[in-house]
Amino acid sequence: MPGARAVPARVAVMAARCVRLVRRSLPALAFSLRPTPRLLCTAAKQKNSGQNLEEDAGQTDQKTDTPCAEKTLMEEKAKLEEQLKDTTEKYKRALADTENLRQRTQKLVEEAKLYGIQGFCKDLLEVADILEKATQCVPKEEITEDNPHLKNLYEGLVMTEVQIQKVFTKHGLLRLDPVGAKFDPYEHEALFHAPVEGKEPGTVALVNKVGYKLHGRTLRPALVGVVKEA
Secondary structure, X not given: OHHHXXXXXXXXXXXXXXXXXXXXXXXXXXXHHOOOHHHXXXXXXXHHHHHHHHHHXXXXXXXXXXXXXXXXXXXXXXXXXXXXXXXXXXHHHHHHXXXXXXXXXXXXXHXXXXXXXXXXXXXXHHHHHHHHHHHHHOXXXXXXXXXXXXXXXXXXXXXXXXXXXXXHHHXXXXXXXXXXXXXXXXXXXXXXXXXXXXXXXXXXXXEEEOEEEEOOEEEEOEEEEEEOXX
């Protein structure tokens, strides 16, 4: 039994020695494990290298994306410019159409003002023709002081005819009596052609019924006889 007790005592002594050795070695181990400036510098360099690689990769991606973005923007710009051009052309055409419509409408309004009385004037022409025929039918030798009633009637008809011609002129209605003038198919209507001595061929020799023009437009052509070559 004395030998069995000695073994645990030895083990305890050896354990105590190991503990003391460990305690003595801990400060040195801690000092050896403490990071040195050289290690810190190396780690920093590695970290910076990693960051630089990431930045370079990001810049490379950005450089790769930049041409694509510029191309897309240029395409969008071209499309917008084309749309602007089309819109501008449509706007100009619309303005031109509107101006043409305005001018046509204004012309129609002006023509309506000028020629709105055309039908009324045609009806009055018959009255003027009757007055002219009435004054022409009165024999000149009968218009004397010995026949005052006929004289007064004749003078009244002449005054009425003169007054109605003044009214016609006031409203743009002009009388056409083209005796001796060159035949104009736009103003005259030929009833016959006959040779007339002393008259130039193609001229008006006789007026059967006078014509009228309303603001430069022929309202009724004059009915005439035209001279032709013998």
